[in-house]
Amino acid sequence: MKFSLYFLLILFTISGYSQDTLHRHYILLEQYVKLGNNLTKQDSLNFQFKGEDTLVLVSPDFLERNNNGIRVEYEPKDSLFLEIYKDVVYGKMNSEQREKETMKYWKDEIKIFFASGVPQDHSQKLMEFAKEISSEIDSLKITKVDNKEQSNFMIYYLNREYNIDYEPRINNRNGGYYINWNAKQQIYKGYVKINTEFVKNENDQVQLLFFHFFKSLGYFKSSEKLNCESYLSACRVPRRLTQSDREILKYHYSYGICKGVILKTFNELHESMQKTLRHNPKAQLYVVHSE
Incomplete structure (x- = not known):
């Protein structure tokens, strides 16, 4: 090998x-x-x-x-966990992209800048979520910065009042995420966009914010082997952070x-x-x- x-x-x-x-x-x-x-x-x-x-x-x-x-x-991990992990990182078993896909991860500290259209309580909730998911992972550092130039991750809400679309390649109507990575498959830049013209409910906005941010930490796909409440499940329902999500993320950032x-x-x-x-x-x- x-x-x-x-x-x-x-x-x-x-x-x-x-x-x-x-x-x-x-x-x-x-x-x-x-x-x-x-x-x-x-x-x-x-x-x-x-x-x-x-x-x-x-x-x-x-x-x-x-x-x-x-x-x-x-x-080491058991075979059941590894099959789920491969779904999440490489895609579904029979997909054409699966064999060509690479494992992508953040090597450097993630420095988040919130655009002015993001409500303060939403940014606070996201940072609390970031702290929760990274607290037991030494190789995953997530902080908030107040200067866009110092950041490598930008979160913004798009609507009539705040209408600058910083990453138009996020073309889903409700929003999504976009990341860039280098030849070593290390992610070095990211965006999360929530279009509040179409997502009116604040709880739904925060749900989507957490969902897209979590998936941006590894260009994660969905797995039908996970419970619906997982951020990495294939269901279209409200999510929450599950033990499976924690275990997958921790393993993804393990240097073992x-x-x-x-x-x-x-x-x-x-x-x-x-x-x-x-x-x-x-x-x-x-x-x-x-x-």
Whole structure:
């Protein structure tokens, strides 16, 4: 498997017993070579074999000396969760776009600017919502700024009084969101628009505001596998933040998975990790991020 910015690091710990317990650390031969190490005769003499895998004995400080990136422990999930997550990130199972879609995420802090047409209590509610969904996610920072030039996310209401359409590519009558991302699939700019000429009820305006903002955090799609009340369900009903929404968002911003990858790479990652865990339950699995 090849990853543009990431690779998998599998550490095996094998214990021997005498008067004291002895722990020896091994990594896969192919990973040892990928890290730029030349095999020696002593390396070959110390090989261990696990099924079809060849393991190389490494010193306790090997990972620190050879790791040029950030090493994060792999975060396993069950198959049911992963199927829902893939619906949300890559689209429906049979859609043509699914195989080409990439995982998109915010790497930098989200700095929100509210245009003058957004009621103060609506902006306050949105920031409370943002705090609630990001409070347990270290890699997702959301703040409010008072200067448009300092922002990378703009929220505005469109109506007769406030008629500047800052992002006309949001062409749904009631409003929506629009995001931009770079070649690494990192989102760097976003907009949410609510057209209050068509959405008259204030509760509906806030509902839509929360809904579009949540989906803009990962270019999320809908899943028919989720309960209707979820922001990421396929139902057209009032939503609320569910435990499933929280879990999906937290996982999306975990660095225990590869970031910005296509579906094929995502599947290969988990198949490789799960196969390793089935054969070696005590294996320590890591995703290494080069930047």
